[in-house]
Amino acid sequence: MLGSQPQTGGGKNAAAASTGRPVLSVRDLSVTFRTEEGSVSAVDSVSFDVEAGEVLAVVGESGCGKSVTAMSLGGLLPRSATVTGSVLLEGTELVGASDRQLRGIRGDDLAYIFQEPMTSLNPVFTVGRQIVEVLRLHQGVSARAAKSRAVELLTLVGIPSPARRVDEYPHQLSGGMRQRVMIAMALACGPKVLIADEPTTALDVTVQAAILDLLRDLGKRLGTAIVLITHDLGVVADIADRVVVMYAGRIVETAPTQELFDAPQHHYTTGLLGAVPTAGRRASDGRLQEIPGLVPVLTVQPDACTFAERCPAASDRCRTSRPPLAPEENPGRTVHRFACWHPAGSEEDR
Amino acid sequence: MSTSSAALPGTPSGDPTPESAPALELEDLVMHFGPVRAVDGVSLRVERGRVMALVGESGSGKSTVGRCVVRLLEPTSGTVRLAGTDVTALSRRRLRPHRRDVSIVFQDPASSLDPRLTVGDIVGEPLRLLRLGHSRRERANRVAEALENVGLRRQVAERYPHEMSGGQRQRVSIARALVSSPTLLVADEPTSALDVSVQASVLNLLADLQRDMGFACLFITHDLSAVEYLADDVAVMYLGQLVEQGPRERIFGDPKMPYTQALLSAAPLANPREQRARQRVLLRGDIPSPIDPPPGCRFNTRCPVAVERCVTEVPALRLIAGRQVACHLVHDDGTGPDVRLVETSTSSETLPR
Numbered sequence: 001m002l003g004s005q006p007q008t009g010g011g012k013n014a015a016a017a018s019t020g021r022p023v024l025s026v027r028d029l030s031v032t033f034r035t036e037e038g039s040v041s042a043v044d045s046v047s048f049d050v051e052a053g054e055v056l057a058v059v060g061e062s063g064c065g066k067s068v069t070a071m072s073l074g075g076l077l078p079r080s081a082t083v084t085g086s087v088l089l090e091g092t093e094l095v096g097a098s099d100r101q102l103r104g105i106r107g108d109d110l111a112y113i114f115q116e117p118m119t120s121l122n123p124v125f126t127v128g129r130q131i132v133e134v135l136r137l138h139q140g141v142s143a144r145a146a147k148s149r150a151v152e153l154l155t156l157v158g159i160p161s162p163a164r165r166v167d168e169y170p171h172q173l174s175g176g177m178r179q180r181v182m183i184a185m186a187l188a189c190g191p192k193v194l195i196a197d198e199p200t201t202a203l204d205v206t207v208q209a210a211i212l213d214l215l216r217d218l219g220k221r222l223g224t225a226i227v228l229i230t231h232d233l234g235v236v237a238d239i240a241d242r243v244v245v246m247y248a249g250r251i252v253e254t255a256p257t258q259e260l261f262d263a264p265q266h267h268y269t270t271g272l273l274g275a276v277p278t279a280g281r282r283a284s285d286g287r288l289q290e291i292p293g294l295v296p297v298l299t300v301q302p303d304a305c306t307f308a309e310r311c312p313a314a315s316d317r318c319r320t321s322r323p324p325l326a327p328e329e330n331p332g333r334t335v336h337r338f339a340c341w342h343p344a345g346s347e348e349d350r
Numbered sequence: 351m352s353t354s355s356a357a358l359p360g361t362p363s364g365d366p367t368p369e370s371a372p373a374l375e376l377e378d379l380v381m382h383f384g385p386v387r388a389v390d391g392v393s394l395r396v397e398r399g400r401v402m403a404l405v406g407e408s409g410s411g412k413s414t415v416g417r418c419v420v421r422l423l424e425p426t427s428g429t430v431r432l433a434g435t436d437v438t439a440l441s442r443r444r445l446r447p448h449r450r451d452v453s454i455v456f457q458d459p460a461s462s463l464d465p466r467l468t469v470g471d472i473v474g475e476p477l478r479l480l481r482l483g484h485s486r487r488e489r490a491n492r493v494a495e496a497l498e499n500v501g502l503r504r505q506v507a508e509r510y511p512h513e514m515s516g517g518q519r520q521r522v523s524i525a526r527a528l529v530s531s532p533t534l535l536v537a538d539e540p541t542s543a544l545d546v547s548v549q550a551s552v553l554n555l556l557a558d559l560q561r562d563m564g565f566a567c568l569f570i571t572h573d574l575s576a577v578e579y580l581a582d583d584v585a586v587m588y589l590g591q592l593v594e595q596g597p598r599e600r601i602f603g604d605p606k607m608p609y610t611q612a613l614l615s616a617a618p619l620a621n622p623r624e625q626r627a628r629q630r631v632l633l634r635g636d637i638p639s640p641i642d643p644p645p646g647c648r649f650n651t652r653c654p655v656a657v658e659r660c661v662t663e664v665p666a667l668r669l670i671a672g673r674q675v676a677c678h679l680v681h682d683d684g685t686g687p688d689v690r691l692v693e694t695s696t697s698s699e700t701l702p703r
Binding site for chain 2: 061062160174175176177204205206207208209210212213231232233234235236237238257258261271273274275276277278280281283287288290291294
């Protein structure tokens with residue numbers, strides 16, 4: 001879908017194909033916040049890997065910890081957060097890295113795009129100047145080279161008349177175009193990992209479709225690994241290669257996308273999938289699945305399944321013993337794993 | 351449900367409200383905000399007991415239509431008829447008896463419920479303002495009943511909105527909207543601010559209540575899966591105008607207008623196999639500004655099959671193949687372009703205008 005194919009920054013990530021080797025490797029990542037009412041556990045022992053060129057979707061409802069996970073990867077959380085565990089980006093440990101080190105990594109090897117591009121762009125500078133700033137800061141190129149590179153990047157993300165648009169201000173662009181500018185900025189230095197936090201939630205569906213196509217295409221072509229944070233199962237079905245489902249700070253299930261939709265095992269996943277009306281479904285065909293109750297706010301992570309209170313299949317075991325994200329071997333990559341004592345797809349416990 | 355209206359006090363005698371009149375009729379509704387032509391000539395009709403979805407993207411004017419219907423906005427021109435009565439130009443006082451015919455539920459219950467009032471006061475307010483119910487006690491009973499109808503315990507009447515979850519608050523909004531037994535409910539993106547699992551419970555609730563109480567509903571949304579689930583009829587808006595309108599199964603099964611085709615194909619299905627096998631139409635550019643809408647067919651700047659006539663001549667809504675459609679390229683026999691099969695060059699190479 002792209003008209004031309006300019007080089008990305010520094011020629012990194014030339015190989016677009018999946019290598020089988022993770023570029024981002026997250027192990028036992030936990031985040032707690034200190035609040036006036038005591039500490040709150042937001043993310044608990046999260047582990048996953050992302051390979052080059054792969055789209056990993058992290059899904060869940062508000063309060064599940066997906067955005068906190070995303071922010072913690074690049075050290076973007078406020079000081080009230082305590083982060084433990086390990087985040088390896090091509091072998092470099094990010095947890096505990098200095099602010100200076102993280103600033104060097106963010107925008108270079110690790111880039112973000114957020115839901116609302118207007119709040120992420122500076123309204124008083126042209127979009128070109130904002131892209132140039134990233135390039136000069138991280139790559140030390142001349143102003144002239146950076147400007148022509150900015151035009152290339154705008155072309156790459158499908159912005160019409162890039163040579164003219166580069167001198168425009170964010171308010172002169174539509175929402176979809178602004179998100180394309182954000183993607184251009186994020187890709188300026190050829191990041192290995194792009195973290196996209198609800199990148200299309202604020203956009204209309206016809207614009208969303210184009211942005212999702214762009215992300216998928218760029219990921220495959222440039223070999224960028226994409227961590228896609230979303231609540232929208234349609235978006236997941238559209239572009240994710242693998243899915244991580246989070247609930248109350250924990251990963252409850254992870255699988256390749258098709259497998260997850262075909263054979264969900266955790267009752268939270270089945271609940272989520274059953275809650276969305278599918279094509280052609282009418283109210284007279286039966287009610288949508290509801291998940292009664294609320295997401296708990298946890299001060300400590302209990303030795304129990306945190307979904308047990310809302311789960312139709314919960315037993316005493318679920319309330320007294322935490323189900324591991326099984327099977328345990330090779331915690332980053334195993335094909336289909338779920339943390340449930342009574343998985344939905346089995347007659348009895350597996 | 352409309353039987354109650356005759357028995358209630360305050361109904362003006364001699365009001366010609368035939369039981370057969372549609373719950374809502376809009377005739378050539380226009381709403382301009384200064385130079386912004388938000389709604390530009392919308393005519394539609396919602397029959398009693400039917401659910402009509404008004405769909406479109408942001409800036410299409412769908413919410414503005416909803417606000418004109420409940421008279422939160424004074425339309426620039428055109429007619430709003432509620433249950434047969436023209437309410438477009440009624441004064442506040444003369445409007446009051448007709449307020450009972452229509453209620454609205456907004457997207458965000460956190461900002462549409464007064465935080466200083468208890469849930470009971472919020473739900474009871476329409477009864478008080480409309481002078482429905484003879485006594486305090488009777489009103490309290492109706493409030494309790496309304497709360498139970500939306501799946502809340504009657505005891506929540508004592509509580510405040512901030513003590514409730516988003517889903518519960520939206521139930522309170524629905525209880526408030528339905529306590530006066532309106533003929534028409536305007537639901538403006540009622541599930542968009544809610545989490546997926548909570549959306550499901552609100553959609554279930556709306557479906558149950560609509561079936562049991564039989565009110566008509568103008569369901570304003572951009573969520574097409576919810577439309578298919580809930581609506582009987584669908585009206586598609588683009589840049590302030592209707593482009594296609596008809597029974598749900600015709601619009602979803604066989605959309606004629608290229609914009610409808612593109613819109614339906616763009617909404618991702620929560621099913622990877624189907625979603626990835628679909629023919630999608632990637633539209634060029636974004637929705638143009640309603641300050642300076644394109645001449646001719648307003649969709650012509652993004653339409654993959656537009657011809658010269660689309661730029662020069664405004665297409666009228668015509669009744670074709672069991673729905674109304676505004677497109678020069680759809681023939682009288684119902685044949686026409688299917689942009690899902692057209693090889694579009696790229697999504698965004700060319701500038702819209």
